Amino acid sequence: MNIEEVREYALSLNEQVTENLFVKSWISWRIAGKWFLLTNLDVPVPHVAVKMRPDVAIELRERYEGVGPAIHMNKKNWSELYLNQLNDDFVKQQIKASYDLVVSKLPKKLGIK
Numbered sequence: 001m002n003i004e005e006v007r008e009y010a011l012s013l014n015e016q017v018t019e020n021l022f023v024k025s026w027i028s029w030r031i032a033g034k035w036f037l038l039t040n041l042d043v044p045v046p047h048v049a050v051k052m053r054p055d056v057a058i059e060l061r062e063r064y065e066g067v068g069p070a071i072h073m074n075k076k077n078w079s080e081l082y083l084n085q086l087n088d089d090f091v092k093q094q095i096k097a098s099y100d101l102v103v104s105k106l107p108k109k110l111g112i113k
Contacts, residue, residue, distance in 0.1 A: 001088040003046055009092055010037050013099050036102040037095055046083045050098035
């Protein structure tokens with residue numbers, strides 16, 4: 001999976017997903033203004049950061065070499081997925097889980113499915 005495929009998948013999750021240039025070379029994907037996916041375009045090894053429950057983050061970091069702690073934000077709630085070390089289905093699953101985690105904390109009145 002490459003960054004363009006990540007981008008297409010993230011935007012396919014919901015018509016309310018938006019992407020923004022966070023800083024000069026960082027892209028963030030948001031749902032109702034809340035981040036669920038980030039990537040740094042300047043790094044030599046492509047990866048994305050996804051929001052996770054702390055217990056899930058710890059388990060995945062221990063089980064998979066391609067999952068590492070995020071180098072930004074709240075380290076216990078984000079993990080980096082190295083795209084060249086993980087299969088596409090696993091990456092998609094973690095992006096969707098990050099999206100679902102964020103959506104679960106949004107007010108129901110936003111009408112996000």
